[in-house]
Amino acid sequence: xxxxxxNPRYLITVTGKKLTVTCSQNMNHEYMSWYRQDPGLGLxxxxxxxxxxxxxxxxxxxxxxxxxxxxxxxxxxxESPSPNQTSLYFCASRAGAGSNQPQHFGDGTRLSxx
Amino acid sequence: xxxxxxxxxxxxxxxxxxxxxxxxxxxxxxxxxxxxxxESGKGPQxxxxxxxxxxxxxxxxxxxxxxxxxxxxxxxxxxxQPGDSAVYFCxxxxxxxxxxKIIFGSGTRLSxxP
Numbered sequence: 001x002x003x004x005x006x007n008p009r010y011l012i013t014v015t016g017k018k019l020t021v022t023c024s025q026n027m028n029h030e031y032m033s034w035y036r037q038d039p040g041l042g043l044x045x046x047x048x049x050x051x052x053x054x055x056x057x058x059x060x061x062x063x064x065x066x067x068x069x070x071x072x073x074x075x076x077x078x079e080s081p082s083p084n085q086t087s088l089y090f091c092a093s094r095a096g097a098g099s100n101q102p103q104h105f106g107d108g109t110r111l112s113x114x
Numbered sequence: 115x116x117x118x119x120x121x122x123x124x125x126x127x128x129x130x131x132x133x134x135x136x137x138x139x140x141x142x143x144x145x146x147x148x149x150x151x152x153e154s155g156k157g158p159q160x161x162x163x164x165x166x167x168x169x170x171x172x173x174x175x176x177x178x179x180x181x182x183x184x185x186x187x188x189x190x191x192x193x194x195q196p197g198d199s200a201v202y203f204c205x206x207x208x209x210x211x212x213x214x215k216i217i218f219g220s221g222t223r224l225s226x227x228p
Contacts, residue, residue: 042218045216090158108157
């Protein structure tokens, strides 16, 4: 089954404790991205990657890092999480680099930073 | 600034009736539009898309209408069913570059009355 898988689905942690949210897709997609979803704000892009070893900042990249060492994986790293990073996070992928096609989303990771 | 918004945050519809969810966008250069459905605890799921060279596109029980003159997009769901309960949001992008900005609306929650 074609899917985007995120782990963990839920995490409660404390300020400053490094964490990584993993994302994996089995569709051989070139493009992957991370979003955060906050009430009333819609999805906002954090980082995206057009292919292996190619990453770029989205609209809200501060406090986040990503890597793309393999085509299928695109982890999101919070080196020193802070409470304003409490949010619902989604990983997404699409087949090509072009933006004129839909993305496939994972089921989300709810992060709470205390 | 750029925005993609929705006229109503919630919509309640009688089961079996048709639903119409509206979306306004501000960028007249937007040329690709998507509707997503997000069920509770899940990631956004692609429903239907439309390019700016069209004004109507139909899928299974869904129709998207695009009015470029007034920068308005709507999603029509025929014979609404309980399984249609979800948050629906639109997104638009401009151009075909992977760096093209994709703007997501904040969503309309559709609830179905029995």
